[in-house]
Amino acid sequence: MVQEARQLARLTQRELAERVGTSQPAIAKLEQGDANPTIDTLARCAEAAGLAVQLTLVPLPVADAVVARYKRDVDRTLLRENLRKSVHERLRSLGEWQADLHALQYAVARAQPKKVAEAQPGAEYKNREKP
Amino acid sequence: MTQLERLLTALHHANVEFIIVGGVAARAHGSSRLTDDLDVAYSRLPANLARLVQALAPFAPYLRGAPPGLPFDWSVATLRAGLNFTLTTTTGAIDLLGEITGGGQYDALVPHTISVTAFGLNLQLLDLPWLIRVKRAAGRPKDLEVIAELEALQEEID
Numbered sequence: 001m002v003q004e005a006r007q008l009a010r011l012t013q014r015e016l017a018e019r020v021g022t023s024q025p026a027i028a029k030l031e032q033g034d035a036n037p038t039i040d041t042l043a044r045c046a047e048a049a050g051l052a053v054q055l056t057l058v059p060l061p062v063a064d065a066v067v068a069r070y071k072r073d074v075d076r077t078l079l080r081e082n083l084r085k086s087v088h089e090r091l092r093s094l095g096e097w098q099a100d101l102h103a104l105q106y107a108v109a110r111a112q113p114k115k116v117a118e119a120q121p122g123a124e125y126k127n128r129e130k131p
Numbered sequence: 132m133t134q135l136e137r138l139l140t141a142l143h144h145a146n147v148e149f150i151i152v153g154g155v156a157a158r159a160h161g162s163s164r165l166t167d168d169l170d171v172a173y174s175r176l177p178a179n180l181a182r183l184v185q186a187l188a189p190f191a192p193y194l195r196g197a198p199p200g201l202p203f204d205w206s207v208a209t210l211r212a213g214l215n216f217t218l219t220t221t222t223g224a225i226d227l228l229g230e231i232t233g234g235g236q237y238d239a240l241v242p243h244t245i246s247v248t249a250f251g252l253n254l255q256l257l258d259l260p261w262l263i264r265v266k267r268a269a270g271r272p273k274d275l276e277v278i279a280e281l282e283a284l285q286e287e288i289d
Contacts, residue, residue: 063267063270063275063278067275067278067279067282068279069279070276070279070280071279071280071282073279074279074280074283075163076283076287078163079161079162079163079280079283079284079287080287082161082162082163083284083287083288086249087248087249088249090158090159090161090249091135091136091159091249091250092133092136092250094155094158094165095134095135095136096133097165098133098134098165098167098223099133099134101165101167
């Protein structure tokens with residue numbers, strides 16, 4: 001944050017140190033993350049660069065760990081194969097998959113007589129009364 | 132012609148202003164996941180609502196999951212009274228989204244779209260970074276796997 005503020009103000013570490021009233025090595029330490037500055041110290045550095053520190057509350061990034069874990073299992077060969085196709089081919093294959101899956105669902109339902117009517121494409125609409 | 136193609140063609144031919152989002156957009160970007168519905172963000176301008184009603188009317192839109200027989204008037208007035216609609220039609224399921232969590236309404240999404248051609252149609256698609264962004268913003272556990280795949284996809288593209 002200190003480095004970002006300094007660079008935005010186009011100051012050298014020495015110039016920022018002079019404005020804050022500290023030494024250049026102290027600024028370097030802050031920028032390298034070797035220090036554990038107080039909010040007040042960060043605010044003084046920001047002010048010296050003509051900026052203000054704004055603290056906001058954000059949700060803990062719990063999901064990131066889960067996403068990272070899922071990401072390890074992503075089959076990237078499929079993604080690479082898809083990326084070689086055009087958008088048209090990707091969407092056409094989706095439509096074809098959908099049609100095949102609906103046909104399969106219908107076939108499964110046909111094996112269970114009671115559910116035949118419910119499984120027919122558009123049955124939800126066809127079975128209802130006209131409004 | 133598949134259901135997906137029929138829906139997209141109907142919307143396109145009626146000049147509906149819409150952006151493909153959700154699973155179909157993910158698929159178009161290269162996702163390997165299957166989805167059963169078409170999610171679109173649509174412009175809420177009155178003229179666009181009229182075009183949307185006209186485009187989908189032949190497919191008898193009805194509230195998805197609602198008991199048969201409920202009165203549902205597919206009209207501009209109905210669209211104006213609501214915002215997001217999950218519908219079933221005679222040619223597949225479609226979600227009409229007036230607003231998306233983390234993305235806002237149609238106008239706010241337009242700068243984050245790309246133009247693609249599929250089925251001979253010029254279509255607007257939410258770009259991959261924003262697709263990831265809105266999925267993250269939705270905060271639904273079921274989206275975490277999708278986010279993982281989309282981020283992997285982004286890494287492959289980069």
